[in-house]
Amino acid sequence: MKYRILFTLVFCVVSAGAWAQGMMIKINYSPSMPLGNTADFTSNFSGRGANFEFLKMSNNRFGFGVEAGTVNFYEEVPDQLLESGTVTVHGNQFRYMKMTPLMASAIFFFTESGPVRPFASIAAGLSINTRTRNMGIFVEKVANNQIGFRPELGAVFELSDYVGIKVSGKYYQTFENSAMPSQSWLGFNVGFVMLNFNN
Numbered sequence: 323m324k325y326r327i328l329f330t331l332v333f334c335v336v337s338a339g340a341w342a343q344g345m346m347i348k349i350n351y352s353p354s355m356p357l358g359n360t361a362d363f364t365s366n367f368s369g370r371g372a373n374f375e376f377l378k379m380s381n382n383r384f385g386f387g388v389e390a391g392t393v394n395f396y397e398e399v400p401d402q403l404l405e406s407g408t409v410t411v412h413g414n415q416f417r418y419m420k421m422t423p424l425m426a427s428a429i430f431f432f433t434e435s436g437p438v439r440p441f442a443s444i445a446a447g448l449s450i451n452t453r454t455r456n457m458g459i460f461v462e463k464v465a466n467n468q469i470g471f472r473p474e475l476g477a478v479f480e481l482s483d484y485v486g487i488k489v490s491g492k493y494y495q496t497f498e499n500s501a502m503p504s505q506s507w508l509g510f511n512v513g514f515v516m517l518n519f520n521n
Contacts, residue, residue: 325430325453330331330489332487333516335498339512344378344379344380344381344385344518345376345377345378345379345518346375346376346377346379346385346387346479346515346516346517346518347374347375347376347377347515347516348374348377348488348513348514348516349372349374349513349514350372350373350374350375350376350392350512350513351371351372351510351511351512352371352372352373352391352492352510352511352512353367353368353369353371353509353510354367354368354371354393354395354507354508354509354510355367355368355507355508355510356368356395356406356419356506356507357415357451357506357508358373358505358506359503359504359505359506360395360419360505360507361432362508363395363397363417363419363453363518364395364396364397364417364419365397365509366395366477368393368394368395368396368399369512370391370393371391371393371509372391372392372396372397373389373390373391373392373423373509373511374389374390375387375388375427375456376388376390377387377427378431381450381473382431382435383395383430383431383432383434384428384429384430384431384432385428385429385434386426386427386428386429387422387426387427387428387429388390388392388424388425388426388427388429389424389425389445389447390422390423390424390425391422391423392420392421392422392425393420393421393507393509394418394419394421395418395419395420395507396413396416396417396418396419396520398415398416398417399414399415399416399417401413401414401416401445402414402431402457402520404413404455404457404460405460407445409460411460412459413458414457415429415455415456416455416457416458417453417455417456418452418453418454418456419451419452419453419454419505420452421449421450421451421494421496421507422449422450422451422471423445423447423448423449423450423456423472423489423494424446424447424448424449424450424479425446425447425448425470425471425472426444426445426446426457427443427444427490429441429442430442430443430444430521431478434453436480437480437509438480438484439477439478439479439480440475440476440477441474441475441476441477441478441490442472442473442474442475443473443475443476443490444471444472444473444474445471445472445474446469446471446472446473447469447470447471447507448467448468448469448470448472448514449467449468449496450465450467450495451465451466451467451468451496451502451505452464452465452466453465453466453502460517464501464502466499466501466502467481467498468496468497468498468504468505469477469496469497470494470495470496470505472492472493472494472495472499473492473493474490474491474511475490475491475494476487476488476490476511477490478491478515478517480517482516483517484516484517484518485514485515485516486514486515486517487512487513487514487515488510488511488512488513488514488515489509489512489513490512490513491509492507492509493506493507493509494506494507494508499505
């Protein structure tokens with residue numbers, strides 16, 4: 323339910339300002355590689371990732387906004403033990419890790435204009451993480467919210483004054499708390515960009 327509310331709010335903000343000057347909207351496909359504790363739990367590269375960004379541009383080089391996304395990692399690990407109360411189960415373990423970052427972001431373009439616009443971006447906020455181990459009828463699930471941040475480097479290739487293609491790399495890092503260790507992953511983003519810079 324909370325995801326529907328968030329989506330509705332983001333949609334309303336975008337709809338109200340999409341045609342105003344100084345806006346940038348990015349819709350990204352984001353295959354990702356787990357790192358650190360995330361890779362210890364699920365080591366497989368994932369093609370199940372996407373994120374959405376809405377930015378208000380102060381000028382042609384700097385802007386700030388919000389980001390929402392999701393990435394899902396999965397791995398089948400053979401010859402594992404799962405203990406639940408007084409029962410111990412042995413067999414193949416199915417591991418799932420889902421991260422949903424919701425962050426405030428800022429972006430800086432290195433050039434004023436041109437067909438290729440390299441940029442750097444940084445974001446910080448919340449990551450809603452869910453870790454699941456599944457062995458037959460036994461399921462162990464931990465859901466937790468962690469504070470996190472992410473830097474990004476990339477470029478926008480402008481196809482016209484209003485449309486572009488984006489490629490970038492995003493490194494996500496969350497901070498450990500009592501329920502879950504820190505998590506990290508690297509996202510490789512390819513996206514569609516709607517532009518309307520102030521002139």
